[in-house]
Every structure is written in structure tokens, then in C-alpha cells.
Amino acid sequence: MKIIDRLNEDRIHISFEVFPPKKDEDYGKVVHAVDEIATLDPAFISVTYGAGGGTSKNTAKIASHIKDDLHLLSLAHLTCASSTKEEVRHVIKKLKEMGIENILALRGDIPEGLTFPDADRFRYAYELVEEIRKHGDFCIGAACYPEGHVENEHKADDIRYLKQKVDSGVDFLTTQMFFDNDIHYNFLYRIREAGITVPVLPGIMPITSASQMKKSQELSGTVFPRRFLAILDRFGSSPAAMKQAGIVYATDQIIDLLANGVKNIHIYSMNRPDVAAAIVKNLSEIIKA
Numbered sequence: 001m002k003i004i005d006r007l008n009e010d011r012i013h014i015s016f017e018v019f020p021p022k023k024d025e026d027y028g029k030v031v032h033a034v035d036e037i038a039t040l041d042p043a044f045i046s047v048t049y050g051a052g053g054g055t056s057k058n059t060a061k062i063a064s065h066i067k068d069d070l071h072l073l074s075l076a077h078l079t080c081a082s083s084t085k086e087e088v089r090h091v092i093k094k095l096k097e098m099g100i101e102n103i104l105a106l107r108g109d110i111p112e113g114l115t116f117p118d119a120d121r122f123r124y125a126y127e128l129v130e131e132i133r134k135h136g137d138f139c140i141g142a143a144c145y146p147e148g149h150v151e152n153e154h155k156a157d158d159i160r161y162l163k164q165k166v167d168s169g170v171d172f173l174t175t176q177m178f179f180d181n182d183i184h185y186n187f188l189y190r191i192r193e194a195g196i197t198v199p200v201l202p203g204i205m206p207i208t209s210a211s212q213m214k215k216s217q218e219l220s221g222t223v224f225p226r227r228f229l230a231i232l233d234r235f236g237s238s239p240a241a242m243k244q245a246g247i248v249y250a251t252d253q254i255i256d257l258l259a260n261g262v263k264n265i266h267i268y269s270m271n272r273p274d275v276a277a278a279i280v281k282n283l284s285e286i287i288k289a
């Protein structure tokens, strides 16, 4: 089944994200986390693609475990900046052979030391989307950035390029993490005005420690609102309290989104089934309402 068909159903859907192990010996641990997340009735589980493409084999393996053994929808991420066009085509063919129907098409970060653009590589995610479309009837998702992508000085350019990406064959979008829902509502308004009509899944990252917050800020350049900074200031040095506060903050963001008409939520659960389960428990009645 294609993820887009699920997203178009008239009910609330929660999906989760996991990442593959960097080392093969940790494969079992990741599968264990995936199996636990699978018990939370996810709309789908997405599997990231390691920067540099080194974990691509495990991305496909975990995505097919989710599909074939757990009988759930899986979404395999695929990036193109760190591989040649030929290598990317090879991965797409492999995913097709494995019966994986849903791909999140990404450019990925440009590897250090690489002269970019390079004729042998796809330059932007929209070129990858065009390539995937040539290989079969995939459901294709892509990334979007409510606060603007870090490489773009002007948000208007970001939305113009996003429209080009969606028009190249994207079925749905997932956002970068954000911690202030008003930024998301403003983004939705601007993209709808630009004629982007595909479903948009807000990406919610539960921040459960001070170090995770620092890493998230470095990765995404996101703005942390005062309300979040006060929580971090007060509870950041107490791991159990910070974890609880981070779960409640994420829950609160989700409740606000659902109350404002959003139906599909993506949680950056990061191989932490305990955190994913705590959020789902907090939402148990809300999801049914």
C-alpha cells in the first residue's frame, strides 16, 4: 500500500522515524526498537539514510523488515548528494526488487571536500524525484523546511524551489523539526498560497536532554522558543525531569496541531520506543476523538 492513500484517509495518523545502525553488530538492537515502535499502531515507520550513504543496505533491510515481517507501511529514505547517479539508480532498483513502494527522496548534505555540482550526481532532490519516477509507480515523499532551508537566504526562493520539487512528482511532504507551531501554520499558509497542495506531515522531535537540543539546533538551525528554553534552563540538568518535560512539550505541540485540523503527524522517535510510547499514551483518547 502507498503511504499517500493512508494519509488521505479521514482519520488521525501518527508515524515514526528510526535510523539504521552505523555498525552491523548493532542491527539487532535497532530491529528490537523498531519492533517495539511497531506495537504503537503507526501509520508507517520511516527509516533514514545515513549521511554518506554507508548505511543504505541497512535502510533497505529495515524497511523491508517493517513491511514483510511486521506487515506495516515503511518509508525508505534515499539521498543523492553522496552517491553517483549510477549508485543511486542501483539503490532504486534494489528497493523496487524488495517491493518497497514508498521512498522519501532527499538531496542529503553535500559531503565535505566534494566539488558540487558534479555532472555525475543529482544536484537537487527534485532531480532524484524525476529519476525515481522513471523506475516505477512509487509513492514519493520529500522534505520541507518551515523555517527555511539553511542554504537559502530568502524564504520565497525556498518555497519556489519546493513548488518545483513537488511538481516533479512528490506525493507528500514531511517537515523539518520545529518547536513553535505558529511557524508551521505560517509556512502552511505560504505554501498553499504558492499552489502546493500535497499533504504536509509536521515533524515533531521530542527533545529529552540538553545535549540533544544542542545537536538538533546544529543540524537544523531551528529556533527554540522562550517557553522551551525555560524548560531546558530549569530541568536540563535533571535527566528524568527533562525527559518527562520534553515528552510533554512534544505532546502539547501535537495536541495543538490536531486541534487546528492537522491529521497526520510524524514523530522523530529516533530509535527510542519508550519516548514514542509515552507520547502515544498521552494522546490515547485524543487520537480517537
Ligand SMILES: Cc1cc2nc3c(=O)[nH]c(=O)nc-3n(C[C@H](O)[C@H](O)[C@H](O)COP(=O)(O)OP(=O)(O)OC[C@H]3O[C@@H](n4cnc5c(N)ncnc54)[C@H](O)[C@@H]3O)c2cc1C
Residues within 6 Å of the ligand: 047, 048, 049, 050, 051, 052, 077, 078, 079, 105, 106, 107, 108, 109, 110, 123, 124, 125, 126, 142, 143, 144, 149, 150, 151, 152, 157, 158, 161, 162, 164, 165, 174, 175, 176, 177, 203
Ligand atoms: C523530513 C526530513 C528527512 C530527512 N532525512 C534525511 C536522511 O535520511 N538522510 C540524510 O542524510 N539527510 C536527511 N535529511 C536532511 C536533508 O538531506 C538536508 O536538509 C539537505 O541539506 C537538503 O535535502 P533536501 O532533500 O531538502 O534538498 P533540496 O530539496 O534539493 O534542497 C536543497 C537546497 O537547494 C535549494 N534548491 C532546491 N532546488 C533548487 C534549484 N532548482 N535551484 C537552486 N536551489 C535549489 C533548496 O531551496 C535548498 O536550499 C532529512 C531532512 C528532512 C526535513
